[in-house]
Amino acid sequence: MRIGTPRELYTGESRVAMTPDSALQLQKLGYECVVEAGAGKAAGFTDDAYRSAGVAVVEDAAALYARADVVAKVRPPEASEVEHLRPGQTLLSFFYPAQNNDLLEQAKGRGANVIAMDMVPRISRAQKMDALSSMANIAGYRAVIEAGNNFGRFFTGQVTAAGKVPPAKVLVIGAGVAGLAAIGTATSLGAITYAFDVRPEVAEQIESMGAEFVYLDFKDQQEDGAATGGYAAPSSPEFREKQLEKFRELAPQIDIVITTALIPGRDAPKLWLADMVAMMKPGSVIVDLAAERGGNCDLTIADQKVVSANGVIVIGYTDFPSRMAAQASMLYSTNIRHMMTDLTPAKDGKIVHNMEDDVIRGATVAFESEITFPPPPPKVR
Ligand code: NAD
Numbered sequence: 001m002r003i004g005t006p007r008e009l010y011t012g013e014s015r016v017a018m019t020p021d022s023a024l025q026l027q028k029l030g031y032e033c034v035v036e037a038g039a040g041k042a043a044g045f046t047d048d049a050y051r052s053a054g055v056a057v058v059e060d061a062a063a064l065y066a067r068a069d070v071v072a073k074v075r076p077p078e079a080s081e082v083e084h085l086r087p088g089q090t091l092l093s094f095f096y097p098a099q100n101n102d103l104l105e106q107a108k109g110r111g112a113n114v115i116a117m118d119m120v121p122r123i124s125r126a127q128k129m130d131a132l133s134s135m136a137n138i139a140g141y142r143a144v145i146e147a148g149n150n151f152g153r154f155f156t157g158q159v160t161a162a163g164k165v166p167p168a169k170v171l172v173i174g175a176g177v178a179g180l181a182a183i184g185t186a187t188s189l190g191a192i193t194y195a196f197d198v199r200p201e202v203a204e205q206i207e208s209m210g211a212e213f214v215y216l217d218f219k220d221q222q223e224d225g226a227a228t229g230g231y232a233a234p235s236s237p238e239f240r241e242k243q244l245e246k247f248r249e250l251a252p253q254i255d256i257v258i259t260t261a262l263i264p265g266r267d268a269p270k271l272w273l274a275d276m277v278a279m280m281k282p283g284s285v286i287v288d289l290a291a292e293r294g295g296n297c298d299l300t301i302a303d304q305k306v307v308s309a310n311g312v313i314v315i316g317y318t319d320f321p322s323r324m325a326a327q328a329s330m331l332y333s334t335n336i337r338h339m340m341t342d343l344t345p346a347k348d349g350k351i352v353h354n355m356e357d358d359v360i361r362g363a364t365v366a367f368e369s370e371i372t373f374p375p376p377p378p379k380v381r
Contacts, residue, residue, distance in 0.1 A: 004034040004068025010075045014042035014325035017072040020053035022333035030349025036064040043325035087111030097365040097373040114366040121362040128338040134331040139320040140181025143287040156190025174261035175202045182258045218242040251279040259296035260289040272297040282311030291316035
């Protein structure tokens with residue numbers, strides 16, 4: 001069978017789902033590989049690099065979809081791409097089926113089998129295919145780099161002949177995958193880093209990375225953040241008040257705030273309010289990684305950088321992984337390759353779409369002209 005990767009159509013998307021290196025690995029599984037001309041250009045992979053890795057390069061998307069039995073891409077398909085799908089063809093991409101019901105219906109209508117990379121169950125065995133985590137890791141890192149790029153001072157403290165420089169103080173709100181990556185990056189640059197999460201069990205992880213967990217003066221902090229499957233639940237009003245009170249206390253001394261707080265299936269909770277921004281020093285930076293879901297900061301505008309009346313820079317970019325397209329493509333294409341490894345048990349270039357397998361079942365949202373989303377809960381953790 002043949003695996004193909006088209007050029008991404010979404011404006012500003014620079015990632016690609018197959019790299020020359022991942023193509024070599026896919027060929028070891030028995031597949032032929034094909035890409036659309038220019039598919040890897042924005043991520044730094046030339047057509048010649050693909051050819052050198054044994055990949056066929058075709059002129060346009062129509063030719064790509066016609067030749068590929070399996071299509072691997074990054075973004076959910078656009079309408080023109082869905083038109084290319086055919087019965088029995090397999091599509092692997094981010095898909096967000098809960099938000100893209102019409103798209104799912106259309107893909108099902110074309111008879112394609114769809115594997116949503118965002119639906120890979122978050123169980124230990126599936127970590128190597130967990131593209132949400134690999135992209136969140138990049139987003140957390142890049143958020144700190146972006147903050148540094150907009151912050152007029154060092155992260156680390158210095159004593160120099162020209163004067164003493166205090167270390168920057170960074171607050172990370174939400175310590176999931178992106179938040180922990182941001183903590184690691186900020187502490188490694190020498191900042192004094194504080195972090196808060198409603199899930200108290202992450203305190204140990206935060207502290208092991210050299211940051212300080214922000215405790216609240218709240219008797220039930222251990223219970224209130226209680227969540228299912230490692231995710232957060234909405235906080236009680238009393239808890240939220242204590243949280244906001246603590247943030248107000250911290251705001252005047254914090255130089256950089258990185259917010260990553262999300263609750264599954266809801267808009268991002270508003271946690272860094274306008275009055276907290278007003279209390280920050282001019283030149284401070286807020287990077288809101290929850291911008292796509294409405295933002296954690298009152299002032300965030302998705303995909304934009306705005307400056308508050310008191311000179312605080314608020315960054316709401318939603319394309320951090322794409323801003324590190326080479327790295328993101330390398331990791332995403334590896335996630336895809338691992339998924340293909342599980343789909344190809346005999347390494348003979350033939351897909352065995354085993355719906356008894358928890359991971360494959362969980363990620364499959366359309367199969368044999370049926371919608372298979374939402375999946376049953378996984379049996380193994
Ligand atoms: P996420 O993107 O859903 O949320 C980010 C963080 O925001 C979470 O840590 C959440 O607790 C926090 N948050 C929500 N509301 C908040 C509030 N009001 N104030 C402060 N913080 C708030 O999270 P994620 O990065 O997708 O990770 C979710 C969980 O899944 C974590 O426990 C993570 O360790 C786990 N995980 C497990 C695996 C695996 O394979 N086992 C893989 C990835 C993630």
